[in-house]
Amino acid sequence: MNIILLGSGRVATQLGQALHQAGASFLQVYSPTQAHAAKLATKLDCESISDVSKLRLDADLYILSVNDDALPTLSQQLSLTDRLVVHTSGSTPMSILEHSSNKIGVLYPLQTFSHEKEVDFSVVPLIIESNNPESLNSLKDLAAKLSTKVLELDSAQRLILHVAAVFACNFSNHMYNIAQALLASRQLDFDLIRPLIAETAAKVQLNLPSEVQTGPAIRKDELTIQKHLDSLKDQPQLQEIYRLLSQSIVNLR
Amino acid sequence: MNIILLGSGRVATQLGQALHQAGASFLQVYSPTQAHAAKLATKLDCESISDVSKLRLDADLYILSVNDDALPTLSQQLSLTDRLVVHTSGSTPMSILEHSSNKIGVLYPLQTFSHEKEVDFSVVPLIIESNNPESLNSLKDLAAKLSTKVLELDSAQRLILHVAAVFACNFSNHMYNIAQALLASRQLDFDLIRPLIAETAAKVQLNLPSEVQTGPAIRKDELTIQKHLDSLKDQPQLQEIYRLLSQSIVNLR
Numbered sequence: 001m002n003i004i005l006l007g008s009g010r011v012a013t014q015l016g017q018a019l020h021q022a023g024a025s026f027l028q029v030y031s032p033t034q035a036h037a038a039k040l041a042t043k044l045d046c047e048s049i050s051d052v053s054k055l056r057l058d059a060d061l062y063i064l065s066v067n068d069d070a071l072p073t074l075s076q077q078l079s080l081t082d083r084l085v086v087h088t089s090g091s092t093p094m095s096i097l098e099h100s101s102n103k104i105g106v107l108y109p110l111q112t113f114s115h116e117k118e119v120d121f122s123v124v125p126l127i128i129e130s131n132n133p134e135s136l137n138s139l140k141d142l143a144a145k146l147s148t149k150v151l152e153l154d155s156a157q158r159l160i161l162h163v164a165a166v167f168a169c170n171f172s173n174h175m176y177n178i179a180q181a182l183l184a185s186r187q188l189d190f191d192l193i194r195p196l197i198a199e200t201a202a203k204v205q206l207n208l209p210s211e212v213q214t215g216p217a218i219r220k221d222e223l224t225i226q227k228h229l230d231s232l233k234d235q236p237q238l239q240e241i242y243r244l245l246s247q248s249i250v251n252l253r
Numbered sequence: 254m255n256i257i258l259l260g261s262g263r264v265a266t267q268l269g270q271a272l273h274q275a276g277a278s279f280l281q282v283y284s285p286t287q288a289h290a291a292k293l294a295t296k297l298d299c300e301s302i303s304d305v306s307k308l309r310l311d312a313d314l315y316i317l318s319v320n321d322d323a324l325p326t327l328s329q330q331l332s333l334t335d336r337l338v339v340h341t342s343g344s345t346p347m348s349i350l351e352h353s354s355n356k357i358g359v360l361y362p363l364q365t366f367s368h369e370k371e372v373d374f375s376v377v378p379l380i381i382e383s384n385n386p387e388s389l390n391s392l393k394d395l396a397a398k399l400s401t402k403v404l405e406l407d408s409a410q411r412l413i414l415h416v417a418a419v420f421a422c423n424f425s426n427h428m429y430n431i432a433q434a435l436l437a438s439r440q441l442d443f444d445l446i447r448p449l450i451a452e453t454a455a456k457v458q459l460n461l462p463s464e465v466q467t468g469p470a471i472r473k474d475e476l477t478i479q480k481h482l483d484s485l486k487d488q489p490q491l492q493e494i495y496r497l498l499s500q501s502i503v504n505l506r
Contacts, residue, residue, distance in 0.1 A: 068477045091477045123448045141506040157484045160439050164432035168446050169453045169466030172500050174310030177462035179417035186413050193421050195376045199365055200422045209430035215423030224321045224344045226414045245424045
């Protein structure tokens with residue numbers, strides 16, 4: 001299977017490298033920034049292009065792995081008739097690709113990617129979708145080379161999964177970030193709280209979060225809640241977040 | 254050092270066991286529920302009592318490890334003159350113990366504890382405080398037997414650390430819980446999102462959260478944010494949380 005990769009960000013880089021290591025062959029990497037395209041193309045042993053008009057039309061699979069807000073424009077620029085075109089977005093309907101080709105699909109890796117840290121794809125859930133059974137099978141085979149967790153979902157289910165991922169990942173990281181800011185305000189090192197973060201995430205690997213919720217809100221410990229709110233009196237937005245999340249913990253109980 | 258432990262919950266159990274394994278000897282375990290006291294006393298090779306009036310007065314150290322809201326009443330019941338009395342609470346000032354003894358202090362383990370899962374204390378930050386240098390040294394020596402991370406903080410600093418811990422642990426777990434509820438609403442398994450949670454926590458072990466924030470809010474990707482809010486239209490509280498946290502991510506940037 002010959003692949004052309006459109007995009008050079010975190011997801012494109014990590015997915016491209018994982019596919020390359022799994023034996024897939026790449027023809028081209030496209031990025032509007034030539035330097036970015038060239039950097040990733042070197043890793044994937046293929047040509048780099050920064051002009052969509054230079055896109056080869058003979059690949060088996062085109063993977064659009066760009067920011068969600070760049071997808072509509074990029075997919076409009078493609079006209080690949082019966083070549084399989086997929087995107088890697090969690091929140092974008094497959095239908096956005098309808099103008100690009102007759103054969104379309106999605107390959108969404110449910111993971112957070114860094115520029116530096118390589119991700120072990122074997123445990124990353126890969127969510128696939130296609131508008132035809134043959135392409136779905138191709139995607140299934142390709143995904144199975146990377147991960148033991150391949151799941152077919154439609155665009156509506158994938159959107160909910162993506163929202164869940166925003167809470168579990170982006171918003172959790174923001175909670176860590178607030179902790180970082182609070183510690184910094186008292187010249188305390190973030191390192192103090194790293195074991196707590198690791199243990200909190202480790203607990204839900206074996207339990208459900210609903211079973212292991214701790215803290216003043218779930219205990220309805222109003223005294224402690226009030227002390228915490230008082231200590232945040234100079235930071236009204238943090239107070240608001242504290243109040244809303246404490247209320248939500250009680251409601252979800 | 255002879256210790257009496259007042260409390261039988263998660264913190265009391267895990268701290269008691271860790272101290273016992275480190276060679277500390279326990280005289281008594283107190284809990285208002287005799288069965289709870291007896292269970293932990295068996296593990297710590299000591300007597301169990303459920304009546305404060307039966308408390309021995311000759312221990313070197315009394316550890317009050319009960320819920321924050323039970324601390325004021327319990328400490329009022331004690332009259333131990335010159336014996337060292339400490340609590341294990343993050344948010345409670347040391348001064349709450351002033352009526353219990355002349356020698357008071359705090360031994361706060363910054364970690365989340367389960368009933369089932371044993372915690373590796375060697376990496377748990379232990380926050381200590383005392384009203385006299387001699388007791389502070391005793392606490393320092395005791396804490397150093399359990400952990401390589403012993404830190405002296407005053408009550409005000411400890412409170413901020415505790416608030417930070419609520420964000421990093423309790424509120425992060427609530428984010429996981431919301432993800433669990435969203436997935437369940439579409440018959441999707443929580444297992445799908447476990448690798449994402451593990452990776453999100455792993456990333457901040459080497460980086461600062463502020464350096465690795467991802468997601469639509471930090472990208473100011475309004476299109477995706479709107480799709481997510483639309484998908485939560487039947488759940489106004491989740492919409493409110495989504496909006497507030499997205500705004501906070503932008504503000505903290």
